[in-house]
Amino acid sequence: MADYSSIPSPCFVLEETRFRKNLQLIADISKAADVEFILAFKAFSMWSAFPIVREYVKGATASSVFEAQLCFEEMKSLAHTYSPVYSEKDMDKILEYSSHITFNSVEQAKRFMPKVNSADHKISCGLRVNPEYSEVETALYNPCSPGSRLGVTADQLKNGLPDEIEGLHFHALCESNSFDLKNTLNALEMRFGHLFGQIKWINMGGGHLVSHKDYDTNHLIETLKDFNARTGLKVIMEPGSAFAWETGFLKTTVEDIVENKGIKTAIIDASFTCHMPDCLEMPYKPKIRGAYHEPVKGKPTYRIGGNSCLAGDFMGDWSFDKPLTIGDTLIFEDMIHYTMVKTTMFNGVPHPSIGIIHNNDNFELIRTFNYQDFKSRLS
Template identity: 60%
Template sequence: MIDINKVPSPCFVMDENLLRQNLSLIKSVKERAGVNIILAFKAFAMWKSFPIIREYIPYSTASSVYEAQLAYEEMGSLAHTFSPAYTPENFPVFMKYSSHITFNSLSQFERFYPETLKHDRKVSCGIRVNPEFSVVETDLYNPAAPGSRLGVAADQFGETLPEGIEGIHFHSLCESSSYDLEKTLEQIEIKYGHLLKQVKWFNMGGGHLMTKKGYDVEHLISLLQVFKAKYPNLEIIMEPGSAFAWDTGVLVSTVVDIVDNRGIKTAILDVSFACHMPDCLEMPYKPRIRGAHFDPVEGLPTYRMGGNSCLSGDFVGDWSFDKPLTIGDKIVFEDMIHYTTVKTTMFNGISHPAIALWNKSNELEIYREFDYEDYKGRMS
């Protein structure tokens, strides 16, 4: 377990043992179900940990040229790539670093597929479909919301796919269960079952939170096995991101001031929700704090947590503590590895937390510390 007293503040720190537990489970699902599970960089791209990940899972998925290049350089393999749109300038770079390229529209496929035929290495092309069905309630994270720009709707296809399309991709889940996947596959089969028989691979996208406590892993494996038996022509691919890093680490911060305004006490921290934990504001959601009561408890000291940017809405609350907070107290936000470091900003010139690994030898490895030059370099 991470010794918080040995961690600088602020700092994202991942626990190697917890990461390996997740990776072991993911590898087990992959092998038992006979599918290919790959890492989605959009949720987790802490590349200095990739040597650990490669022991279990060797492939990844990219959504940009930088992610594709990172896959090639640090995962040591070509990426499975999807982008909402390719351009004449970036498509050659995508081809260089990708084994699979999925197109978001038929027009994009028609425009760029001829380029893949000129490439010196075969690139397998796919098309993203939109099942127009999702259990995701937050529209910001729902690719299947009405009018979505992501994926081709069923009524835009005929009875056969255009020549050159070897795979079908969908993504409409977000931190979802195997039962959500089951419902989604039912809709996929209704709309696209005839097309699934015409391709070589089927990418089920991300959002499969198989490492979350309570997730029915056995049901997932059974569901995948049945689907594979029904479509023996398909290689099934899954690309979760959060599942890899779920509950593997924390963000360590420190109370630097306490503000009391009309009876509302706010603990001002040396981190920012806007800069370092944006999903707390975007989703929105309230994270767990180690040692704190998640819901306010009458009679106990209760505080909002305030970020250190000048954005007025840079706060989340409220939590109760068994004793009053004081300046210098550590505040440890749980489960802060996925969708954090990939989304942080340097808005306001706020110092970026260090990034570290608590390794299996119970030692702290600082992966990266940030300074003024990192901020200055981004501004011009």
């Protein structure tokens, strides 16, 4: 077992053994269903781990010019790029680093198609569509809510697809299962099935949590094979969370314990709003190793507070077998996906270090952050 005492605090730690297990599962599904899986950088952009990723999948999806460049440099491949909007100043670089470009609107497709056609390599273009169906309950993550800016609705395509569009893209899932996907595909085919004969590929976006212990991978494979048999379209899937689901943790340290109106708060050297923003956005309560996820009567119970000055920078409550003391280590589980990609330096709070526990249980410190990292983001 790795020596956790050698890991600095705070620190995001990827566990290679768990990571490879997810990657192998994704590779197996890809082969069985004859679909292409690519990594979504918006959930996981820890490029020091990309050499491991490349052993199992070859591509990635980018949501911006910077992500597209990262794909080219570190995944060693051209990106499948989608952005809600492209700007003139970014498009030349996006063309340079992309094999596929998906447009969010018909207007953007028409505006930039001449540039695409003048690129020095073949780029396949797609259009994001809105199936107007989603089983995502959290409004913040539902791209099919009324008035959504994401994707073209069927009534906007009464005259067919723009010239040179070769694919359709939809993204309507979030940590969802294969039955949610099947229902979404039914809605998609009902609204856009008449256009399938005009395209070569379909990108089913992300939100496919195939590495969750309760995910029915056999049902997913059957669903995808049935879709392919009916349509003949190449299927691309781009989950992010599934790659890094339960593959690492955030190590933190208790720095103080305060009490107000009977509520004891253990303040750690990390921040929910700065380092674990999805906990507050989703919201969800993360697991702490060795703690009771819900308060247990008679056991020491604490709210956990972050080290920023935001009043709402806390979560709670957890119970422990013994009272917490200053200097205790708290390990937040499953803190690799949608963490590092969303972190901020609000308040000038130091960013957690980044490391990997390799298959041999040796810990490698990949990156630390200092004052210059904070200062260089400002002017």
